[in-house]
Amino acid sequence: MDHFTPRNGVLRLTVLAADIAAALTPPTESPPMSLSPARPFRPSRSLCIALALMPVLGVGTLAACDAARASASQERPVKVGLGSASGNPTVQAGDQLRVSADGGVLTEVTVTDPRGRQLVGGFSQGGTVWTSRAKAAPETKYSVLARTKSAGGATTEAKESLTTGKVAKRNRVSFSPRPRGGVVGVDDPIRLTFAFPIRDRGVVERRLSVITDNRSEGAWSWEPAHGGKDRIVWRPTHEWKPGTKVTVRAELNGVDSGDGRFFTKDYGLRFTVGRSAPVRSDLDSDAYITPGLGPTPALWQGPGG
Structure with missing residues:
Protein backbone atom coordinates (compact mmCIF):
# COMPACT_ATOMS: atom_id res chain seq x y z
CA MET A 1 0.00 0.00 0.00
CA ASP A 2 1.05 3.61 -0.46
CA HIS A 3 0.82 4.05 3.30
CA PHE A 4 4.09 2.14 3.74
CA THR A 5 6.29 4.31 1.52
CA PRO A 6 6.43 7.49 3.66
CA ARG A 7 8.71 10.42 2.89
CA ASN A 8 9.67 11.06 6.50
CA GLY A 9 9.33 9.53 9.92
CA VAL A 10 6.57 11.87 11.07
CA LEU A 11 4.30 11.01 8.17
CA ARG A 12 4.91 7.32 8.78
CA LEU A 13 3.71 7.50 12.38
CA THR A 14 0.65 9.53 11.38
CA VAL A 15 -0.40 7.07 8.72
CA LEU A 16 0.15 4.09 10.98
CA ALA A 17 -1.94 5.65 13.71
CA ALA A 18 -4.74 6.21 11.22
CA ASP A 19 -4.50 2.62 10.07
CA ILE A 20 -4.77 1.42 13.65
CA ALA A 21 -7.80 3.55 14.30
CA ALA A 22 -9.47 2.40 11.10
CA ALA A 23 -8.73 -1.21 11.75
CA LEU A 24 -10.09 -1.18 15.30
CA THR A 25 -13.26 0.78 14.50
CA PRO A 26 -16.24 -1.62 14.21
CA PRO A 27 -18.14 -1.46 10.91
CA THR A 28 -21.37 0.53 10.85
CA GLU A 29 -24.62 -1.33 10.40
CA SER A 30 -26.26 -1.34 6.99
CA PRO A 31 -29.38 -2.99 5.66
CA PRO A 32 -28.88 -6.74 5.33
CA MET A 33 -28.08 -7.69 1.79
CA SER A 34 -27.59 -11.37 2.40
CA LEU A 35 -28.43 -14.03 4.92
CA SER A 36 -24.91 -15.38 4.79
CA PRO A 37 -23.13 -15.25 8.18
CA ALA A 38 -20.58 -12.43 8.55
CA ARG A 39 -16.91 -13.32 8.45
CA PRO A 40 -15.05 -13.08 11.77
CA PHE A 41 -12.94 -9.89 12.29
CA ARG A 42 -9.25 -10.30 11.54
CA PRO A 43 -6.59 -7.62 12.01
CA SER A 44 -5.37 -6.16 8.76
CA ARG A 45 -1.81 -6.54 7.55
CA SER A 46 -1.24 -2.82 8.07
CA LEU A 47 -2.26 -3.09 11.72
CA CYS A 48 0.16 -5.92 12.36
CA ILE A 49 3.03 -4.02 10.81
CA ALA A 50 2.13 -0.85 12.72
CA LEU A 51 2.01 -2.61 16.07
CA ALA A 52 5.32 -4.28 15.35
CA LEU A 53 7.08 -1.09 14.33
CA MET A 54 5.83 1.34 16.96
CA PRO A 55 7.83 -0.02 19.94
CA VAL A 56 11.02 -0.15 17.88
CA LEU A 57 10.69 3.43 16.66
CA GLY A 58 9.90 4.74 20.11
CA VAL A 59 12.84 3.07 21.84
CA GLY A 60 15.30 4.16 19.14
CA THR A 61 14.19 7.79 19.30
CA LEU A 62 14.36 7.98 23.08
CA ALA A 63 17.79 6.35 23.16
CA ALA A 64 19.20 8.86 20.65
CA CYS A 65 17.80 11.82 22.63
CA ASP A 66 19.23 10.49 25.89
CA ALA A 67 22.67 10.02 24.30
CA ALA A 68 22.69 13.58 22.90
CA ARG A 69 21.70 15.05 26.27
CA ALA A 70 24.39 13.02 28.05
CA SER A 71 27.07 14.12 25.57
CA ALA A 72 26.09 17.77 25.94
CA SER A 73 26.15 17.60 29.72
CA GLN A 74 29.60 15.96 29.79
CA GLU A 75 31.25 18.54 27.44
CA ARG A 76 32.29 21.50 29.59
CA PRO A 77 33.73 24.63 28.01
CA VAL A 78 37.43 25.20 28.71
CA THR A 164 50.34 46.07 35.23
CA GLY A 165 50.58 48.80 37.85
CA LYS A 166 53.06 51.58 38.45
CA VAL A 167 56.33 51.10 40.32
CA ALA A 168 57.61 53.21 43.18
CA LYS A 169 61.32 53.05 42.29
CA ARG A 170 62.82 53.49 38.83
CA ASN A 171 66.21 53.29 37.20
CA ARG A 172 67.42 55.36 34.27
CA VAL A 173 70.21 55.32 31.71
CA SER A 174 72.14 58.07 29.93
CA PHE A 175 74.14 57.80 26.72
CA SER A 176 77.48 59.08 25.54
CA PRO A 177 77.65 60.74 23.13
CA ARG A 178 74.58 62.82 23.89
CA PRO A 179 72.60 65.00 21.46
CA ARG A 180 74.09 68.19 22.93
CA GLY A 181 77.61 66.87 23.29
CA GLY A 182 78.87 67.17 19.73
CA VAL A 183 79.54 64.22 17.44
CA VAL A 184 81.38 60.92 17.47
CA GLY A 185 84.97 60.60 16.34
CA VAL A 186 86.47 57.45 14.86
CA ASP A 187 87.97 56.42 18.21
CA ASP A 188 84.89 57.03 20.36
CA PRO A 189 83.20 54.16 22.20
CA ILE A 190 79.52 54.02 23.14
CA ARG A 191 78.85 54.49 26.87
CA LEU A 192 75.67 53.79 28.84
CA THR A 193 75.67 55.02 32.44
CA PHE A 194 72.99 53.90 34.92
CA ALA A 195 71.52 56.09 37.64
CA PHE A 196 71.44 53.21 40.15
CA PRO A 197 73.48 50.01 40.54
CA ILE A 198 72.72 47.01 38.33
CA ARG A 199 72.25 43.77 40.23
CA ASP A 200 72.22 41.35 37.27
CA ARG A 201 74.47 42.77 34.59
CA GLY A 202 73.87 39.84 32.26
CA VAL A 203 70.14 40.57 32.06
CA VAL A 204 70.80 44.19 31.13
CA GLU A 205 73.55 43.39 28.65
CA ARG A 206 71.31 40.96 26.75
CA ARG A 207 68.88 43.84 26.15
CA LEU A 208 71.51 45.99 24.43
CA SER A 209 72.46 45.97 20.76
CA VAL A 210 74.61 47.98 18.35
CA ILE A 211 73.75 47.96 14.64
CA THR A 212 75.95 49.53 11.95
CA ASP A 213 75.46 49.90 8.21
CA ASN A 214 78.86 48.31 7.51
CA ARG A 215 78.71 45.50 10.11
CA SER A 216 81.38 46.92 12.35
CA GLU A 217 82.34 44.50 15.11
CA GLY A 218 82.85 45.26 18.78
CA ALA A 219 82.05 44.13 22.33
CA TRP A 220 80.54 45.32 25.62
CA SER A 221 82.49 45.68 28.87
CA TRP A 222 81.59 47.04 32.32
CA GLU A 223 83.55 49.72 34.12
CA PRO A 224 82.92 52.14 36.99
CA ALA A 225 81.71 55.58 36.02
CA HIS A 226 82.41 58.89 37.72
CA GLY A 227 80.81 58.86 41.17
CA GLY A 228 80.79 55.06 41.41
CA LYS A 229 77.85 54.51 39.03
CA ASP A 230 77.67 51.40 36.86
CA ARG A 231 78.59 51.91 33.24
CA ILE A 232 78.74 49.60 30.22
CA VAL A 233 80.88 50.48 27.20
CA TRP A 234 80.81 49.19 23.60
CA ARG A 235 84.09 49.59 21.77
CA PRO A 236 84.57 48.74 18.10
CA THR A 237 87.24 46.13 17.38
CA HIS A 238 88.82 48.61 14.99
CA GLU A 239 88.32 52.35 14.90
CA TRP A 240 85.14 53.58 13.31
CA LYS A 241 85.19 54.29 9.61
CA PRO A 242 84.14 57.87 8.85
CA GLY A 243 80.56 57.98 7.62
CA THR A 244 79.48 54.83 9.50
CA LYS A 245 75.83 55.00 10.55
CA VAL A 246 75.23 53.54 14.00
CA THR A 247 72.04 52.59 15.88
CA VAL A 248 72.14 51.69 19.57
CA ARG A 249 69.14 50.00 21.20
CA ALA A 250 68.57 49.53 24.93
CA GLU A 251 65.30 47.60 25.27
CA LEU A 252 65.16 47.88 29.05
CA ASN A 253 61.45 48.46 29.66
CA GLY A 254 60.34 46.15 32.46
CA VAL A 255 63.83 45.06 33.54
CA ASP A 256 64.33 44.86 37.31
CA SER A 257 67.76 46.39 37.91
CA GLY A 258 67.79 45.40 41.58
CA ASP A 259 66.35 46.56 44.89
CA GLY A 260 62.91 46.79 43.29
CA ARG A 261 63.99 49.43 40.77
CA PHE A 262 62.65 49.03 37.25
CA PHE A 263 63.39 50.54 33.90
CA THR A 264 60.10 51.86 32.59
CA LYS A 265 61.04 52.64 28.99
CA ASP A 266 63.29 51.66 26.11
CA TYR A 267 66.15 53.86 24.94
CA GLY A 268 67.96 54.34 21.67
CA LEU A 269 70.68 56.37 19.99
CA ARG A 270 71.52 57.07 16.34
CA PHE A 271 74.58 58.84 15.02
CA THR A 272 76.97 59.03 12.10
CA VAL A 273 80.72 58.80 12.67
CA GLY A 274 82.65 61.95 11.72
CA ARG A 275 86.29 62.37 10.80
CA SER A 276 89.11 61.82 13.26
CA ALA A 277 89.82 64.64 15.72
CA PRO A 278 90.85 65.08 19.36
CA VAL A 279 87.91 64.57 21.69
CA ARG A 280 87.59 65.88 25.26
CA SER A 281 85.26 63.99 27.59
CA ASP A 282 83.42 65.62 30.46
CA LEU A 283 83.02 62.75 32.94
CA ASP A 284 80.58 64.66 35.11
CA SER A 285 78.07 65.09 32.30
CA ASP A 286 79.06 62.17 30.03
CA ALA A 287 79.19 64.72 27.20
CA TYR A 288 81.74 64.83 24.43
CA ILE A 289 83.05 68.08 22.99
CA THR A 290 84.42 67.80 19.47
CA PRO A 291 84.14 71.16 17.72
CA GLY A 292 83.24 71.29 14.05
CA LEU A 293 82.70 67.58 13.32
CA GLY A 294 79.85 66.11 11.32
CA PRO A 295 76.18 65.81 12.33
CA THR A 296 74.79 65.82 15.85
CA PRO A 297 73.71 62.40 17.18
CA ALA A 298 70.02 61.78 17.82
CA LEU A 299 68.69 60.27 21.03
CA TRP A 300 65.26 58.71 21.42
CA GLN A 301 63.40 57.12 24.29
CA GLY A 302 60.50 54.71 24.49
CA PRO A 303 56.96 55.59 25.58
CA GLY A 304 56.89 57.86 28.59
CA GLY A 305 59.83 60.14 27.84
Whole structure:
Protein backbone atom coordinates (compact mmCIF):
# COMPACT_ATOMS: atom_id res chain seq x y z
CA MET A 1 0.00 0.00 0.00
CA ASP A 2 1.05 3.61 -0.46
CA HIS A 3 0.82 4.05 3.30
CA PHE A 4 4.09 2.14 3.74
CA THR A 5 6.29 4.31 1.52
CA PRO A 6 6.43 7.49 3.66
CA ARG A 7 8.71 10.42 2.89
CA ASN A 8 9.67 11.06 6.50
CA GLY A 9 9.33 9.53 9.92
CA VAL A 10 6.57 11.87 11.07
CA LEU A 11 4.30 11.01 8.17
CA ARG A 12 4.91 7.32 8.78
CA LEU A 13 3.71 7.50 12.38
CA THR A 14 0.65 9.53 11.38
CA VAL A 15 -0.40 7.07 8.72
CA LEU A 16 0.15 4.09 10.98
CA ALA A 17 -1.94 5.65 13.71
CA ALA A 18 -4.74 6.21 11.22
CA ASP A 19 -4.50 2.62 10.07
CA ILE A 20 -4.77 1.42 13.65
CA ALA A 21 -7.80 3.55 14.30
CA ALA A 22 -9.47 2.40 11.10
CA ALA A 23 -8.73 -1.21 11.75
CA LEU A 24 -10.09 -1.18 15.30
CA THR A 25 -13.26 0.78 14.50
CA PRO A 26 -16.24 -1.62 14.21
CA PRO A 27 -18.14 -1.46 10.91
CA THR A 28 -21.37 0.53 10.85
CA GLU A 29 -24.62 -1.33 10.40
CA SER A 30 -26.26 -1.34 6.99
CA PRO A 31 -29.38 -2.99 5.66
CA PRO A 32 -28.88 -6.74 5.33
CA MET A 33 -28.08 -7.69 1.79
CA SER A 34 -27.59 -11.37 2.40
CA LEU A 35 -28.43 -14.03 4.92
CA SER A 36 -24.91 -15.38 4.79
CA PRO A 37 -23.13 -15.25 8.18
CA ALA A 38 -20.58 -12.43 8.55
CA ARG A 39 -16.91 -13.32 8.45
CA PRO A 40 -15.05 -13.08 11.77
CA PHE A 41 -12.94 -9.89 12.29
CA ARG A 42 -9.25 -10.30 11.54
CA PRO A 43 -6.59 -7.62 12.01
CA SER A 44 -5.37 -6.16 8.76
CA ARG A 45 -1.81 -6.54 7.55
CA SER A 46 -1.24 -2.82 8.07
CA LEU A 47 -2.26 -3.09 11.72
CA CYS A 48 0.16 -5.92 12.36
CA ILE A 49 3.03 -4.02 10.81
CA ALA A 50 2.13 -0.85 12.72
CA LEU A 51 2.01 -2.61 16.07
CA ALA A 52 5.32 -4.28 15.35
CA LEU A 53 7.08 -1.09 14.33
CA MET A 54 5.83 1.34 16.96
CA PRO A 55 7.83 -0.02 19.94
CA VAL A 56 11.02 -0.15 17.88
CA LEU A 57 10.69 3.43 16.66
CA GLY A 58 9.90 4.74 20.11
CA VAL A 59 12.84 3.07 21.84
CA GLY A 60 15.30 4.16 19.14
CA THR A 61 14.19 7.79 19.30
CA LEU A 62 14.36 7.98 23.08
CA ALA A 63 17.79 6.35 23.16
CA ALA A 64 19.20 8.86 20.65
CA CYS A 65 17.80 11.82 22.63
CA ASP A 66 19.23 10.49 25.89
CA ALA A 67 22.67 10.02 24.30
CA ALA A 68 22.69 13.58 22.90
CA ARG A 69 21.70 15.05 26.27
CA ALA A 70 24.39 13.02 28.05
CA SER A 71 27.07 14.12 25.57
CA ALA A 72 26.09 17.77 25.94
CA SER A 73 26.15 17.60 29.72
CA GLN A 74 29.60 15.96 29.79
CA GLU A 75 31.25 18.54 27.44
CA ARG A 76 32.29 21.50 29.59
CA PRO A 77 33.73 24.63 28.01
CA VAL A 78 37.43 25.20 28.71
CA LYS A 79 37.99 27.96 31.26
CA VAL A 80 41.06 30.16 30.73
CA GLY A 81 42.66 31.88 33.75
CA LEU A 82 45.29 34.63 34.03
CA GLY A 83 47.66 35.42 36.88
CA SER A 84 51.29 35.53 37.92
CA ALA A 85 53.60 32.54 38.04
CA SER A 86 53.75 32.92 41.82
CA GLY A 87 50.03 32.18 42.04
CA ASN A 88 48.67 35.68 42.56
CA PRO A 89 45.56 36.54 40.54
CA THR A 90 47.05 39.94 39.65
CA VAL A 91 50.21 40.58 37.64
CA GLN A 92 52.67 43.23 38.81
CA ALA A 93 55.79 44.63 37.17
CA GLY A 94 58.54 42.03 37.31
CA ASP A 95 56.13 39.07 37.50
CA GLN A 96 56.06 36.24 35.02
CA LEU A 97 52.65 35.90 33.40
CA ARG A 98 50.77 32.60 33.82
CA VAL A 99 47.91 31.37 31.60
CA SER A 100 46.02 28.23 32.64
CA ALA A 101 43.27 26.03 31.16
CA ASP A 102 40.62 24.19 33.21
CA GLY A 103 38.70 21.44 31.40
CA GLY A 104 41.12 21.08 28.49
CA VAL A 105 44.58 22.02 27.23
CA LEU A 106 46.18 25.10 25.74
CA THR A 107 47.24 24.72 22.12
CA GLU A 108 48.53 28.26 21.54
CA VAL A 109 49.17 31.35 23.69
CA THR A 110 50.22 34.77 22.41
CA VAL A 111 50.88 37.72 24.74
CA THR A 112 51.70 41.10 23.21
CA ASP A 113 52.26 44.63 24.49
CA PRO A 114 50.89 47.80 22.82
CA ARG A 115 53.91 47.93 20.49
CA GLY A 116 53.28 44.40 19.24
CA ARG A 117 56.21 42.83 21.07
CA GLN A 118 55.53 39.34 22.41
CA LEU A 119 56.27 37.82 25.78
CA VAL A 120 57.99 34.54 25.00
CA GLY A 121 56.95 31.57 27.13
CA GLY A 122 56.46 27.80 27.28
CA PHE A 123 53.94 25.10 28.20
CA SER A 124 53.99 22.81 31.23
CA GLN A 125 51.77 20.41 33.20
CA GLY A 126 50.60 18.55 30.13
CA GLY A 127 49.71 21.68 28.21
CA THR A 128 47.38 23.09 30.85
CA VAL A 129 49.75 25.92 31.90
CA TRP A 130 51.73 28.49 29.91
CA THR A 131 54.31 30.71 31.66
CA SER A 132 56.22 33.65 30.19
CA ARG A 133 60.00 33.56 30.39
CA ALA A 134 60.30 37.34 30.33
CA LYS A 135 58.95 39.47 33.15
CA ALA A 136 56.06 41.87 32.77
CA ALA A 137 56.87 45.54 32.35
CA PRO A 138 55.33 48.20 34.61
CA GLU A 139 52.38 50.30 33.48
CA THR A 140 51.82 48.09 30.43
CA LYS A 141 48.64 46.64 28.96
CA TYR A 142 49.05 43.09 27.66
CA SER A 143 46.69 41.41 25.21
CA VAL A 144 46.34 37.65 25.63
CA LEU A 145 45.11 35.23 22.95
CA ALA A 146 44.65 31.63 24.12
CA ARG A 147 43.48 28.76 21.91
CA THR A 148 42.26 25.64 23.70
CA LYS A 149 41.01 22.11 23.06
CA SER A 150 38.49 20.34 25.31
CA ALA A 151 38.58 16.70 26.36
CA GLY A 152 36.03 15.97 23.65
CA GLY A 153 38.13 17.65 20.96
CA ALA A 154 36.22 20.93 20.69
CA THR A 155 38.46 23.94 19.96
CA THR A 156 37.83 27.43 21.30
CA GLU A 157 39.57 30.82 21.40
CA ALA A 158 39.70 33.21 24.35
CA LYS A 159 40.86 36.84 24.32
CA GLU A 160 41.78 38.59 27.56
CA SER A 161 43.82 41.61 28.63
CA LEU A 162 45.54 42.87 31.76
CA THR A 163 47.42 45.99 32.81
CA THR A 164 50.34 46.07 35.23
CA GLY A 165 50.58 48.80 37.85
CA LYS A 166 53.06 51.58 38.45
CA VAL A 167 56.33 51.10 40.32
CA ALA A 168 57.61 53.21 43.18
CA LYS A 169 61.32 53.05 42.29
CA ARG A 170 62.82 53.49 38.83
CA ASN A 171 66.21 53.29 37.20
CA ARG A 172 67.42 55.36 34.27
CA VAL A 173 70.21 55.32 31.71
CA SER A 174 72.14 58.07 29.93
CA PHE A 175 74.14 57.80 26.72
CA SER A 176 77.48 59.08 25.54
CA PRO A 177 77.65 60.74 23.13
CA ARG A 178 74.58 62.82 23.89
CA PRO A 179 72.60 65.00 21.46
CA ARG A 180 74.09 68.19 22.93
CA GLY A 181 77.61 66.87 23.29
CA GLY A 182 78.87 67.17 19.73
CA VAL A 183 79.54 64.22 17.44
CA VAL A 184 81.38 60.92 17.47
CA GLY A 185 84.97 60.60 16.34
CA VAL A 186 86.47 57.45 14.86
CA ASP A 187 87.97 56.42 18.21
CA ASP A 188 84.89 57.03 20.36
CA PRO A 189 83.20 54.16 22.20
CA ILE A 190 79.52 54.02 23.14
CA ARG A 191 78.85 54.49 26.87
CA LEU A 192 75.67 53.79 28.84
CA THR A 193 75.67 55.02 32.44
CA PHE A 194 72.99 53.90 34.92
CA ALA A 195 71.52 56.09 37.64
CA PHE A 196 71.44 53.21 40.15
CA PRO A 197 73.48 50.01 40.54
CA ILE A 198 72.72 47.01 38.33
CA ARG A 199 72.25 43.77 40.23
CA ASP A 200 72.22 41.35 37.27
CA ARG A 201 74.47 42.77 34.59
CA GLY A 202 73.87 39.84 32.26
CA VAL A 203 70.14 40.57 32.06
CA VAL A 204 70.80 44.19 31.13
CA GLU A 205 73.55 43.39 28.65
CA ARG A 206 71.31 40.96 26.75
CA ARG A 207 68.88 43.84 26.15
CA LEU A 208 71.51 45.99 24.43
CA SER A 209 72.46 45.97 20.76
CA VAL A 210 74.61 47.98 18.35
CA ILE A 211 73.75 47.96 14.64
CA THR A 212 75.95 49.53 11.95
CA ASP A 213 75.46 49.90 8.21
CA ASN A 214 78.86 48.31 7.51
CA ARG A 215 78.71 45.50 10.11
CA SER A 216 81.38 46.92 12.35
CA GLU A 217 82.34 44.50 15.11
CA GLY A 218 82.85 45.26 18.78
CA ALA A 219 82.05 44.13 22.33
CA TRP A 220 80.54 45.32 25.62
CA SER A 221 82.49 45.68 28.87
CA TRP A 222 81.59 47.04 32.32
CA GLU A 223 83.55 49.72 34.12
CA PRO A 224 82.92 52.14 36.99
CA ALA A 225 81.71 55.58 36.02
CA HIS A 226 82.41 58.89 37.72
CA GLY A 227 80.81 58.86 41.17
CA GLY A 228 80.79 55.06 41.41
CA LYS A 229 77.85 54.51 39.03
CA ASP A 230 77.67 51.40 36.86
CA ARG A 231 78.59 51.91 33.24
CA ILE A 232 78.74 49.60 30.22
CA VAL A 233 80.88 50.48 27.20
CA TRP A 234 80.81 49.19 23.60
CA ARG A 235 84.09 49.59 21.77
CA PRO A 236 84.57 48.74 18.10
CA THR A 237 87.24 46.13 17.38
CA HIS A 238 88.82 48.61 14.99
CA GLU A 239 88.32 52.35 14.90
CA TRP A 240 85.14 53.58 13.31
CA LYS A 241 85.19 54.29 9.61
CA PRO A 242 84.14 57.87 8.85
CA GLY A 243 80.56 57.98 7.62
CA THR A 244 79.48 54.83 9.50
CA LYS A 245 75.83 55.00 10.55
CA VAL A 246 75.23 53.54 14.00
CA THR A 247 72.04 52.59 15.88
CA VAL A 248 72.14 51.69 19.57
CA ARG A 249 69.14 50.00 21.20
CA ALA A 250 68.57 49.53 24.93
CA GLU A 251 65.30 47.60 25.27
CA LEU A 252 65.16 47.88 29.05
CA ASN A 253 61.45 48.46 29.66
CA GLY A 254 60.34 46.15 32.46
CA VAL A 255 63.83 45.06 33.54
CA ASP A 256 64.33 44.86 37.31
CA SER A 257 67.76 46.39 37.91
CA GLY A 258 67.79 45.40 41.58
CA ASP A 259 66.35 46.56 44.89
CA GLY A 260 62.91 46.79 43.29
CA ARG A 261 63.99 49.43 40.77
CA PHE A 262 62.65 49.03 37.25
CA PHE A 263 63.39 50.54 33.90
CA THR A 264 60.10 51.86 32.59
CA LYS A 265 61.04 52.64 28.99
CA ASP A 266 63.29 51.66 26.11
CA TYR A 267 66.15 53.86 24.94
CA GLY A 268 67.96 54.34 21.67
CA LEU A 269 70.68 56.37 19.99
CA ARG A 270 71.52 57.07 16.34
CA PHE A 271 74.58 58.84 15.02
CA THR A 272 76.97 59.03 12.10
CA VAL A 273 80.72 58.80 12.67
CA GLY A 274 82.65 61.95 11.72
CA ARG A 275 86.29 62.37 10.80
CA SER A 276 89.11 61.82 13.26
CA ALA A 277 89.82 64.64 15.72
CA PRO A 278 90.85 65.08 19.36
CA VAL A 279 87.91 64.57 21.69
CA ARG A 280 87.59 65.88 25.26
CA SER A 281 85.26 63.99 27.59
CA ASP A 282 83.42 65.62 30.46
CA LEU A 283 83.02 62.75 32.94
CA ASP A 284 80.58 64.66 35.11
CA SER A 285 78.07 65.09 32.30
CA ASP A 286 79.06 62.17 30.03
CA ALA A 287 79.19 64.72 27.20
CA TYR A 288 81.74 64.83 24.43
CA ILE A 289 83.05 68.08 22.99
CA THR A 290 84.42 67.80 19.47
CA PRO A 291 84.14 71.16 17.72
CA GLY A 292 83.24 71.29 14.05
CA LEU A 293 82.70 67.58 13.32
CA GLY A 294 79.85 66.11 11.32
CA PRO A 295 76.18 65.81 12.33
CA THR A 296 74.79 65.82 15.85
CA PRO A 297 73.71 62.40 17.18
CA ALA A 298 70.02 61.78 17.82
CA LEU A 299 68.69 60.27 21.03
CA TRP A 300 65.26 58.71 21.42
CA GLN A 301 63.40 57.12 24.29
CA GLY A 302 60.50 54.71 24.49
CA PRO A 303 56.96 55.59 25.58
CA GLY A 304 56.89 57.86 28.59
CA GLY A 305 59.83 60.14 27.84
